[in-house]
Amino acid sequence: LIDKPLKQVLAKPDTSGRLIKWSVELGEYDVKFESRPAIKSQVLADFVGDNTPTECMEENPSESEKGVWKLSVDGSSCLIGSGAGLVLTSPDGWTLEYALRFKFKVTNNEAEWEALIAGLTIAKHLEVQRIEASSDSQLVVGLANGEYEAREELMTKYLAHFQGIKSAFEVLRIVKVQRTENIRADQLSKLATTEELGKNQTVLVDYLE
Template identity: 35%
Template structure:
């Protein structure tokens, strides 16, 4: 770090931290779809003499949907998980997990989902569509299949609790070819 400071010091550069992307993403989203609004503005009604309207009567800005792709992989040599969070502008935020312990394929799929949901919450995502190629995991979390065994049930409950923390979230099953790499 010091080496770079010395090298770049001669150019009189000044460090400016980047502001949060979330606010910029929302502003760009509203501007991008502004022409479809047909001259309607998102404006709160003027306060009357009785005060401001109750919170449930106020219009809220629509929250856009983010997409999360998760995939767990186990083979003879290693096990891991791939997580791709797609932002509103189509940027891919990628993360990978390497397991140093033995895990089953279903464990890897659940680990990918749970860690992807945690990342999404940390980024501040409100509405999320999570996509996985594991039919078993999708159906267990959505309530279509029963979880058998304490470990699988623990994973399922953890994923369900994380999904409840979003404003709106859903888990969809997709073919393996549709998982973003």
């Protein structure tokens, strides 16, 4: 576990260093945010209580969806590399797509956690208050919603980190979706593992060491 990013960063705080990149990409939407101390395991903080889906939903479905951002995440790990794909959509309909390549080895489950934490960290820095995050990982969604018990040390640490992030949101729903409903995030996570990543001009890209 020594080489795992989460273990390294939990013990050492870091500061955001690439927010200017985000300000350029998001400037046309008049999105404002500030750099603040963060830890590397939050992934996108480098540049830019307990709510289950049932608890977060309000009685009036139309009211509950007002001002809710949508986040789709997916993690990928294979022989040639690993990474994450993120799709963040505002209530007004503008979409931010992001592909992140990991310069460290992770399992598929760890990549899924990194993707979720990364997406929520972006939302936190954009001062999003209400968000629904979707993932096709049964394990990550089950752990996040308290349906599963974390038995492995690293899963326990990811879960603890998630618990710390979610307090920043007024409403946070984590929902399980089928892979067919998570196609774009899956495509971005696959893109993050290819040699074509640096050539792509349509999505935000970065590398995490």
